[in-house]
Amino acid sequence: MASAPSVPDTTIKATSNPIFTHKYTADPAALVYKDKVYLYAGHDEAPAKREGYVMHEWLVFSSPDMVTWTEHQSPLKAKDFAWAKGEAWASHVIERDGKFYWYSTVEHAAIRGKAIGVAVSDSPLGPFKDARGTALITNDMTTETKINWNDIDPAVFIDDNGQAYLFWGNTTLHYAKLKKNMTELDGPINTIKLPHFTEAPWVHKRKDWYYLSYAYQFPEKTAYAMSKNIEGPWEYKGILNELAGNSNTNHQAIIDFKGKSYFIYHNGGIQPEGGSFRRSVCIDYLDYNKDGTMKRVAMTSEGVKPAK
Ligand code: FUB
Secondary structure, eight states, X not given: OOOOOOSSSEEEEOOSSSSOOSSEEEEEEEEEETTXXXXXXXXXXXXXXXXXXXXXXXXXXXESSSSEEEEEEEEXXXXXXXXXXXXXXXXXXXEETTEEEEEEEEEESSSSSEEEEEEEESSTTOOOEESSSSOSBOGGGOOSOSOSOOSOOOEEEEOTTSOEEEEEEESEEEEEEEOTTXXXXXXXXXXXXXXXXXXEEEEEEETTEEEEEEEETTTTEEEEEEESSXXXXXXXXXXXXXXXXXXXXXXXXXEEETTEEEXXXXXXXXXXTOBTTBOEEEEEEEOBOTTSOBOOOOOOSSOOOOOO
């Protein structure tokens, strides 16, 4: 692996998949804001051959065209949440009224298990700071499974009427309304049942359809469901992406940018040391059928062309 560029603000041309080869990147979440895409990723730092995640911080990259990326200074670390022990697992950043909210999975220091925190900033590039001083979701708030990593992988969606929702989970998929301040739940925690749900929910809307994509089975493929209502019922629609090479997890973000749709995911494609704990973000096009269903993603080595 090439040595890491010095950040902040190093420019990278991503002319093939994986898009970054100077460091391992996982669990992509993407935000389109004004005329740029902001790509947030976990940083896989496990040494070669080590089995198990080593993840201390998240990374942020921005691009005007999906190919030329600027890497910025890491804007958030797991330990920026004073109540967290560490472990910067999957996250999601969303904008509301000019503020940027970063929902993050971390290991709680005092309450057994994973938890979800929220950090806030005036800029998509940070600096971000803990918005609550406490976790938004802790393991003791959900009791369907005995595992302690079921409260992970936040995905936030703001519906057309302004109501925000937090989706999250491993093994069991949950959602709850968020207050307008984006930092408190606004009602009960609900459960959604989908075939072979593992983790990594992502919600998006196109025309009058809501889409809920997620990591399916283990090793993970990506599957999805559709609904006419954000609160369901959700109808399972099948596999969206096959196993991504050399990684037992997958984790997708879906965006539209400059007239095209994109599927952003990770694989273990950097050789010789890439794998399930040294993952790499990739981008391919996403296409829809006339009835609104999504075509299965064609993962490519070439990746995407500059968006105009
Ligand atoms: O990166 C750690 C965990 O692996 C994420 O939270 C899951 O989505 C899976 O990708």
